[in-house]
Amino acid sequence: MRIKKKNQRFHWFMLLPACLFLVVFLLAPLVMMFVLSFRDVDSMMNTLQSYSLSQYLHVFTTDAYVKAIGSTVWVALQTTVICLLMAYPAAYVLVKAPHPRLRAFFYILLVSPLLTSVVIRTFAWIVLLSQNGLINGMLIDLHLIEKPLSMLWNMNAVIIAYVQVMLPFAVLPIATSLTDMDRHLRPASMSLGAGRIRTFFHVTLPLTIPGMITGAIIVFSLAAGSYITPLLVGGRMQPLLPLSIYQQVMQVYNLPLAAAMSFTLLICVLAVVSLLSYLLKRWEARMHA
Amino acid sequence: MRKKSISDRLLSVLIWTAGSLVYLFLTVPVLVIVLSAFSPNAFPEFPPTSFSVRWFHEVVSNPEWMESLRISVILLLIVTPLTVLLGTMASYALARLSFKGKEAVQAFILSPLMIPQVVLGIAMLYLFTAMGFTGSLWALVIGHVIIGFPYVVRTVGVSVSNLDPRLELASMNLGAGPIRTFFRVTLPLIKPGIIAGGVFSAVTSFGEISISLFVSSPQTITIPVRTFNYIEQTFDPSVNAISVIFIIISIIALLIIEKTIGLSKVM
Amino acid sequence: MSGINLEHISQHFGEQIALDDVSLTVKEGEFFSLLGPSGCGKSTLLNIIGGFLEPTKGVVYIGDQDVTTLPPYQRKTGMVFQSYALFPHLTVFDNVAYGLKVQKKKKAEIKQKVMESLSLVQLESFAKRMPHQLSGGQQQRVAIARALAIQPAVLLLDEPLSNLDAKLRKNMQTELRNIQRNVGITTILVTHDQEEALSLSDRIGILGEGKIQQIGTPLEVYRQPNNRFVAEFIGQVNLFEAEYDEVTSTYTVPHFIQSNGKQVQLKVAAFKEKSEKHLLMLRPERIKLSSVGEEVQPNHVTGVLADVSYIGHSLRLVVGLNQGEIIVHASDAAFPELPQVGETVHIHWQPEDIVFLDSKVHA
Numbered sequence: 001m002r003i004k005k006k007n008q009r010f011h012w013f014m015l016l017p018a019c020l021f022l023v024v025f026l027l028a029p030l031v032m033m034f035v036l037s038f039r040d041v042d043s044m045m046n047t048l049q050s051y052s053l054s055q056y057l058h059v060f061t062t063d064a065y066v067k068a069i070g071s072t073v074w075v076a077l078q079t080t081v082i083c084l085l086m087a088y089p090a091a092y093v094l095v096k097a098p099h100p101r102l103r104a105f106f107y108i109l110l111v112s113p114l115l116t117s118v119v120i121r122t123f124a125w126i127v128l129l130s131q132n133g134l135i136n137g138m139l140i141d142l143h144l145i146e147k148p149l150s151m152l153w154n155m156n157a158v159i160i161a162y163v164q165v166m167l168p169f170a171v172l173p174i175a176t177s178l179t180d181m182d183r184h185l186r187p188a189s190m191s192l193g194a195g196r197i198r199t200f201f202h203v204t205l206p207l208t209i210p211g212m213i214t215g216a217i218i219v220f221s222l223a224a225g226s227y228i229t230p231l232l233v234g235g236r237m238q239p240l241l242p243l244s245i246y247q248q249v250m251q252v253y254n255l256p257l258a259a260a261m262s263f264t265l266l267i268c269v270l271a272v273v274s275l276l277s278y279l280l281k282r283w284e285a286r287m288h289a
Numbered sequence: 290m291r292k293k294s295i296s297d298r299l300l301s302v303l304i305w306t307a308g309s310l311v312y313l314f315l316t317v318p319v320l321v322i323v324l325s326a327f328s329p330n331a332f333p334e335f336p337p338t339s340f341s342v343r344w345f346h347e348v349v350s351n352p353e354w355m356e357s358l359r360i361s362v363i364l365l366l367i368v369t370p371l372t373v374l375l376g377t378m379a380s381y382a383l384a385r386l387s388f389k390g391k392e393a394v395q396a397f398i399l400s401p402l403m404i405p406q407v408v409l410g411i412a413m414l415y416l417f418t419a420m421g422f423t424g425s426l427w428a429l430v431i432g433h434v435i436i437g438f439p440y441v442v443r444t445v446g447v448s449v450s451n452l453d454p455r456l457e458l459a460s461m462n463l464g465a466g467p468i469r470t471f472f473r474v475t476l477p478l479i480k481p482g483i484i485a486g487g488v489f490s491a492v493t494s495f496g497e498i499s500i501s502l503f504v505s506s507p508q509t510i511t512i513p514v515r516t517f518n519y520i521e522q523t524f525d526p527s528v529n530a531i532s533v534i535f536i537i538i539s540i541i542a543l544l545i546i547e548k549t550i551g552l553s554k555v556m
Numbered sequence: 557m558s559g560i561n562l563e564h565i566s567q568h569f570g571e572q573i574a575l576d577d578v579s580l581t582v583k584e585g586e587f588f589s590l591l592g593p594s595g596c597g598k599s600t601l602l603n604i605i606g607g608f609l610e611p612t613k614g615v616v617y618i619g620d621q622d623v624t625t626l627p628p629y630q631r632k633t634g635m636v637f638q639s640y641a642l643f644p645h646l647t648v649f650d651n652v653a654y655g656l657k658v659q660k661k662k663k664a665e666i667k668q669k670v671m672e673s674l675s676l677v678q679l680e681s682f683a684k685r686m687p688h689q690l691s692g693g694q695q696q697r698v699a700i701a702r703a704l705a706i707q708p709a710v711l712l713l714d715e716p717l718s719n720l721d722a723k724l725r726k727n728m729q730t731e732l733r734n735i736q737r738n739v740g741i742t743t744i745l746v747t748h749d750q751e752e753a754l755s756l757s758d759r760i761g762i763l764g765e766g767k768i769q770q771i772g773t774p775l776e777v778y779r780q781p782n783n784r785f786v787a788e789f790i791g792q793v794n795l796f797e798a799e800y801d802e803v804t805s806t807y808t809v810p811h812f813i814q815s816n817g818k819q820v821q822l823k824v825a826a827f828k829e830k831s832e833k834h835l836l837m838l839r840p841e842r843i844k845l846s847s848v849g850e851e852v853q854p855n856h857v858t859g860v861l862a863d864v865s866y867i868g869h870s871l872r873l874v875v876g877l878n879q880g881e882i883i884v885h886a887s888d889a890a891f892p893e894l895p896q897v898g899e900t901v902h903i904h905w906q907p908e909d910i911v912f913l914d915s916k917v918h919a
Contacts, residue, residue: 092308115493117535119520184637193629
């Protein structure tokens with residue numbers, strides 16, 4: 001018993017620093033920002049002493065901002081869906097690779113981009129898609145087009161860049177789901193008369209739902225909260241909430257408004273993530289004790 | 290499973306083609322950058338006509354890049370030990386404790402990974418401005434530690450879960466207290482997780498931009514921030530050279546992580 | 557329902573030969589076991605029959621049909637896996653109905669067939685449950701019901717009872733046999749448990765090192781093993797390397813020297829060629845204890861009791877000789893008092909009990 005008590009104290013002691021650190025440097029600022037979002041500003045962008053919902057009203061009554069909220073969620077959804085669709089064959093190939101060397105190779109391809117700065121990954125798309133970039137260069141050399149195409153500075157470029165940046169986060173959970181599956185389930189299905197396609201839709205796909213939901217949660221949160229990529233590849237004019245936040249902070253210096261937008265963004269992301277988490281919990285409850 | 294009729298074979302070909310195309314899609318940007326970095330011109334050409342390390346020379350001889358490199362490395366050297374310390378302690382404690390609300394605390398510890406980085410950035414900015422040290426190196430340190438240490442928590446968590454708790458019990462049975470046990474028994478055995486986490490955290494810090502952009506000042510411009518500025522303002526091909534260096538670092542980091550605890554378990 | 561015919565099946569995995577020219581026939585309605593140690597190729601053979609593996613050489617017939625190149629979903633086989641492989645996201649009912657839905661049967665017919673299958677394994681009331689709510693034994697029964705529901709021509713079982721504890725295993729073995737008799741379906745069971753094979757099968761095929769070592773009824777395989785492999789794999793056995801002695805018309809065993817200094821001598825009921833070395837076997841339960849020391853004669857041995865193991869219904873006695881030892885199984889009823897280690901023991905057996913292992917001998 002005494003050993004247990006001593007242990008417990010030691011373990012709590014170990015947990016404290018990280019928790020304290022997060023409370024001071026994560027929780028506190030978030031709370032402070034939350035309070036800030038209820039402050040008013042004057043025309044010189046000075047924060048006044050009064051509290052009101054004016055910032056939130058501003059967000060929800062300005063067309064541009066409402067549009068930004070909608071398109072942020074919409075872009076994040078599109079990115080998530082495309083990522084899931086593309087992640088599936090990639091995860092399949094990763095799991096079924098016949099040689100361990102090949103599998104390691106795919107892993108490196110998948111994970112090394114994650115360790116590269118997002119600036120670099122996004123920059124690559126500029127090199128590829130810009131008017132004097134690689135793709136245009138090739139198309140012109142092959143005489144397929146006469147004038148360079150304008151592929152950057154629109155939402156599609158943003159989505160493409162997003163997908164490339166976030167794809168690994170979708171592939172890995174799906175791959176995990178695939179490997180966690182009992183390896184006799186596919187043969188069992190086939191022994192009962194189901195062909196490969198039917199087996200996929202009735203057995204494999206349902207059993208990778210946890211992986212897909214996990215991947216969707218990660219991709220959606222990342223896509224909804226990104227601002228670097230759209231800045232570099234879409235231009236400042238894109239109607240995206242993170243961009244608006246960035247502008248409010250770095251250019252307009254209207255912190256309370258930025259705070260209100262931040263929490264709006266946070267709530268949107270939380271809502272979607274909570275829904276997905278709930279679906280995941282329901283599915284797991286059905287499948288396990 | 291080796292049954293292959295014609296339609297089965299077709300299906301296999303389809304799947305493997307699709308999968309490979311996806312991996313190609315993932316890799317093409319990296320290839321493009323490598324191509325550009327070694328191209329003598331400002332713009333990449335395909336197929337490449339000649340090979341040049343001109344842009345690498347430019348980077349090395351540019352005092353601004355060197356200053357950023359200095360800042361980034363100093364940051365890394367301060368941030369990594371801190372994240373390893375905080376993360377290892379927290380991860381171990383979470384594995385050994387059980388209490389009501391433990392799941393909530395776990396989520397809290399890992400939350401920096403889930404909060405949109407733009408929100409984190411402005412929260413940090415506001416806090417540091419209120420505390421008076423925005424723009425200083427310490428602001429960056431704190432920001433990097435916040436997003437770095439959850440990685441350590443995850444990787445060390447993997448190592449700890451592979452560790453047989455009975456080893457610690459045996460140690461205490463023999464008279465060692467919990468502190469001694471931790472240093473003599475636990476720590477050496479979770480080294481792989483710590484190393485992997487440290488590498489993850491270091492690389493993340495080196496490449497961190499979303500928060501850094503908010504809280505840095507002209508005296509503390511890290512490499513990613515400078516890269517960002519260069520891309521926005523000029524078109525300087527030396528960014529390609531920087532990118533290649535980043536890519537090489539990330540691959541090395543990856544190999545270290547794979548050798549220590551194996552990638553599949555971390556993500 | 558059909559029989560199965562395997563002709564010259566060989567399976568190579570790169571350099572490794574898993575199956576070497578295996579041919580066998582399973583009759584319609586027969587319960588046939590594939591028995592052998594781990595790695596002998598029996599699961600590989602089952603996978604070939606089931607269609608999950610295409611053999612390097614050879615032909616597989618189900619009934620009259622050559623199915624060698626057909627994928628599993630085009631063969632009329634039902635398979636039960638060691639890990640049960642129940643679909644965790646489907647109810648018991650949907651699991652059993654799976655194959656029927658593939659066949660696009662009508663809802664009413666599916667319901668009827670599913671309940672029939674479940675009643676075969678006595679699990680009708682579990683239809684709405686999820687697999688994780690069932691015990692191991694129940695899951696296995698659902699797996700059997702699922703395989704039978706599609707009314708296959710052949711039922712294949714890959715070590716289905718290995719994951720169950722001993723008592724449950726015994727019960728399931730009986731149930732399995734009853735179900736098979738009930739339905740009358742051709743069944744192939746893969747197992748490494750020789751008791752299981754002996755008690756359930758009409759015939760057993762013993763596989764060793766990728767080859768068929770023997771095919772026969774449980775009786776044949778136990779009493780007349782073809783070779784050393786089979787003799788040692790099934791049950792316990794005493795093996796004698798013997799030389800024929802023309803003078804006495806007996807076989808002497810040079811490596812076994814009794815406690816009275818004489819070699820062990822065997823008189824056999826049937827002959828083989830006379831001057832070669834032979835491998836002979838004697839089952840431990842065929843040996844009887846003699847009451848007094850008898851004269852030195854063939855099929856009698858004097859030794860010292862080296863070990864006694866009491867198993868309840870029987871005793872396992874190790875009779876130590878000056879050189880060599882002989883294992884004896886005796887029923888508990890024969891010993892009002894347990895024998896002591898160190899006692900001198902006299903044992904004997906009948907000539908008919910000796911079996912030649914190196915070839916089939918026709919008496």
